[in-house]
Amino acid sequence: MKWFDPFVIPFLTGVIALFSIVVYKWVKWFRQLSPGDRGKVRRGVFTKKSLASVGEVFRESLLHLKIFKVNPVLGYMHSSLALGWFLLIVFGFAETAYYLRTLSAPPQAHIFFKYFEPSHSGGFFPFMMDLLLLYVLSGVLLAYFKRIRSSALGVKKPTKHTPGDRIALWSLWLIFPLRLLAESATSGAYGTGGFLTGSLGAWMATFLPVDKIAYPLWWAYSVVLMAFFFSMPFSRYMHIFTEVPLIFLRRWGVLTSDESEGFAQFQLNACSRCGICIDPCQMQSAAGVDKVQSVYFLRDVRYDKITDEVSDNCMMCGRCEVRCPVGLDLNALRLKQKTRSRNADATARYGYLAEAAAAAQPGSKVGYFAGCMTLLTPAITRSMHKIFEASGDHVWWADRDDGVCCGRPLKLSGERDAAQRLIDFNKELFVKNGITTLVTSCPICLKVFNEDYDLQGITVLHHSQYINDLIRREKLRPVKTDTVYAYHDPCELGRGSGIYETPREVVASAGVLATQTADKEHALCCGGSVANTRLTSAQQNAIGEDAVAQLTASGAEAIVTGCPLCKKSLGRNSHVPVLDLAEVIFP
Amino acid sequence: MTMNFGYSVNQPRAINLDRNDLSPAAALVALEASVRTCIECGSCTATCTAGALTDFNFHKLHHLLLKGEYDHVREQTGKCMLCGKCRLVCPRGINTRNLILAIKKVLP
Numbered sequence: 001m002k003w004f005d006p007f008v009i010p011f012l013t014g015v016i017a018l019f020s021i022v023v024y025k026w027v028k029w030f031r032q033l034s035p036g037d038r039g040k041v042r043r044g045v046f047t048k049k050s051l052a053s054v055g056e057v058f059r060e061s062l063l064h065l066k067i068f069k070v071n072p073v074l075g076y077m078h079s080s081l082a083l084g085w086f087l088l089i090v091f092g093f094a095e096t097a098y099y100l101r102t103l104s105a106p107p108q109a110h111i112f113f114k115y116f117e118p119s120h121s122g123g124f125f126p127f128m129m130d131l132l133l134l135y136v137l138s139g140v141l142l143a144y145f146k147r148i149r150s151s152a153l154g155v156k157k158p159t160k161h162t163p164g165d166r167i168a169l170w171s172l173w174l175i176f177p178l179r180l181l182a183e184s185a186t187s188g189a190y191g192t193g194g195f196l197t198g199s200l201g202a203w204m205a206t207f208l209p210v211d212k213i214a215y216p217l218w219w220a221y222s223v224v225l226m227a228f229f230f231s232m233p234f235s236r237y238m239h240i241f242t243e244v245p246l247i248f249l250r251r252w253g254v255l256t257s258d259e260s261e262g263f264a265q266f267q268l269n270a271c272s273r274c275g276i277c278i279d280p281c282q283m284q285s286a287a288g289v290d291k292v293q294s295v296y297f298l299r300d301v302r303y304d305k306i307t308d309e310v311s312d313n314c315m316m317c318g319r320c321e322v323r324c325p326v327g328l329d330l331n332a333l334r335l336k337q338k339t340r341s342r343n344a345d346a347t348a349r350y351g352y353l354a355e356a357a358a359a360a361q362p363g364s365k366v367g368y369f370a371g372c373m374t375l376l377t378p379a380i381t382r383s384m385h386k387i388f389e390a391s392g393d394h395v396w397w398a399d400r401d402d403g404v405c406c407g408r409p410l411k412l413s414g415e416r417d418a419a420q421r422l423i424d425f426n427k428e429l430f431v432k433n434g435i436t437t438l439v440t441s442c443p444i445c446l447k448v449f450n451e452d453y454d455l456q457g458i459t460v461l462h463h464s465q466y467i468n469d470l471i472r473r474e475k476l477r478p479v480k481t482d483t484v485y486a487y488h489d490p491c492e493l494g495r496g497s498g499i500y501e502t503p504r505e506v507v508a509s510a511g512v513l514a515t516q517t518a519d520k521e522h523a524l525c526c527g528g529s530v531a532n533t534r535l536t537s538a539q540q541n542a543i544g545e546d547a548v549a550q551l552t553a554s555g556a557e558a559i560v561t562g563c564p565l566c567k568k569s570l571g572r573n574s575h576v577p578v579l580d581l582a583e584v585i586f587p
Numbered sequence: 588m589t590m591n592f593g594y595s596v597n598q599p600r601a602i603n604l605d606r607n608d609l610s611p612a613a614a615l616v617a618l619e620a621s622v623r624t625c626i627e628c629g630s631c632t633a634t635c636t637a638g639a640l641t642d643f644n645f646h647k648l649h650h651l652l653l654k655g656e657y658d659h660v661r662e663q664t665g666k667c668m669l670c671g672k673c674r675l676v677c678p679r680g681i682n683t684r685n686l687i688l689a690i691k692k693v694l695p
Binding site: 308407 | 621665666688
């Protein structure tokens with residue numbers, strides 16, 4: 001039988017098993033998509049979005065451009081393995097098609113072409129195949145090196161592997177060196193081969209019985225391929241196939257939701273456990289908490305080993321999310337898991353809200369919701385009071401007495417239904433008062449107002465936006481000083497709501513902004529996040545202290561922020577004053 | 588017809604520690620050990636968002652929890668809005684919110 005030798009059996013078994021399992025999983029997850037999501041897929045397939053996805057697959061699944069941005073050497077390592085292997089398959093296919101003049105050769109003919117057709121040498125294809133093999137091998141060498149010294153590739157703390165990952169990793173590491181040896185031995189025996197396999201084979205032939213060792217080497221190559229293919233769907237390497245449909249689904253508009261399990265499964269399996277999320281995590285770098293980062297969280301959810309201890313222990317600051325090269329919705333996935341674990345019927349709760357007197361003051365067009373944390377920070381409410389006086393607006397203070405929490409802390413803990421009770425209460429209060437603008441000085445409240453309140457006809461503003469507007473309309477005339485302020489982006493305001501420039505403009509109107517290394521989307525968390533219910537106060541303070549040190553490194557005289565919780569968390573760990581931006585405008 | 592005598596009779600408030608099973612309380616304290624450091628200052632209660640609207644009282648809840656009076660704890664825990672003011676003002680840095688969440692898991 002042409003194209004057959006017993007040694008191809010392991011390879012063929014592996015390929016069949018791999019593709020059966022991958023297709024089975026894809027179909028299963030696709031069926032778990034919600035009907036709404038499947039509708040998005042139907043509407044998206046024949047649009048430009050699919051073309052854009054193909055481009056993204058090339059850029060991210062093969063070239064890994066986002067990893068290049070994290071660290072060029074790390075990017076080279078990933079792209080050499082992905083793009084290199086992909087091109088080896090493509091050129092291998094072209095090579096067999098060219099020499100055999102057929103497109104219908106079986107897979108083993110392509111993979112083991114050198115074994116079956118050892119006589120070809122010289123020319124374009126042997127050269128290209130050797131060049132590509134060298135390209136992949138350079139990546140494998142870097143991968144070995146990364147295990148010994150990860151910091152050389154820009155990774156301070158690499159991922160800890162599961163046993164399944166180790167089997168896959170070791171077989172992956174062996175595939176290409178074995179391919180090199182097998183091809184070289186055959187080339188040596190026949191006096192053929194390209195610049196790499198030909199030269200190595202000729203050299204091996206000077207002291208080794210290459211004609212005898214070639215065959216066992218081909219066996220070894222086939223066996224490690226099988227080991228890799230079998231372990232792949234159960235290890236981190238499932239990401240290779242899952243990232244592709246994920247890119248398409250995302251472009252077609254599918255979002256992470258509590259209703260749909262399918263999209264979450266695609267995301268969980270698309271995580272390559274590269275560990276890029278570990279280094280930006282301040283809980284790891286400043287407080288030594290190292291088993292809860294996104295890579296471990298996703299792993300535990302995927303293998304159904306997740307505990308509240310891991311899913312609750314996250315500040316949901318989003319620093320890892322902006323770095324994730326696969327673009328996973330890390331915060332949304334975490335919240336989905338917390339909701340699954342903790343959400344409970346809340347119809348019997350908060351009956352007392354019905355009796356809570358709504359401090360109605362009809363006639364005001366502007367409402368101010370200070371937020372629980374601002375209420376503990378009288379310096380901010382004092383300044384806000386002066387700002388409102390200067391504005392000329394008649395402002396109704398929605399939560400001065402007997403205010404009700406915005407609901408975001410409950411939502412972030414996973415108690416979605418309980419949060420909804422508070423949301424409904426506050427929303428009714430706002431609507432009843434007939435306001436058209438709602439100002440809040442707490443980014444936590446701001447986020448939930450914008451995302452979950454559905455406040456039609458009411459403009460929701462962070463106080464930085466409100467103040468900036470007053471400055472533009474010259475209702476406020478801040479005195480410009482030469483005080484150097486370090487502006488701290490609150491997570492919920494910056495990464496959470498995309499508001500970076502407005503607060504900076506406000507601060508710059510009264511002082512000078514200090515330059516910072518961890519800025520904007522890479523800004524630090526204060527450590528006090530309401531999303532985390534597990535950190536001890538000592539750990540929170542360690543994170544806060546570290547953040548203060550980084551914020552003041554360039555010599556700022558004070559830290560300014562736009563969140564009362566950040567002010568508190570940084571303030572108790574700071575040697576310089578920590579102010580809210582309202583205090584900068586009106587001390 | 589009810590007669591107003593100008594005073595009322597309180598329900599008996601004795602806690603029988605021999606009858607109360609203290610193991611769930613011990614389990615909760617093990618889950619959030621920082622509650623051991625409570626100095627009963629009452630700051631949590633003074634700032635409480637839910638406390639401004641109801642008789643919810645974290646300080647009392649904590650006190651009765653340790654004495655095994657779970658009915659009270661169960662009934663009250665649902666009133667908490669988890670806003671976190673208590674945690675912020677606690678001079679001992681007690682992780683109050685985690686205790687509330689743990690109570691809901693341990694005392695269904």
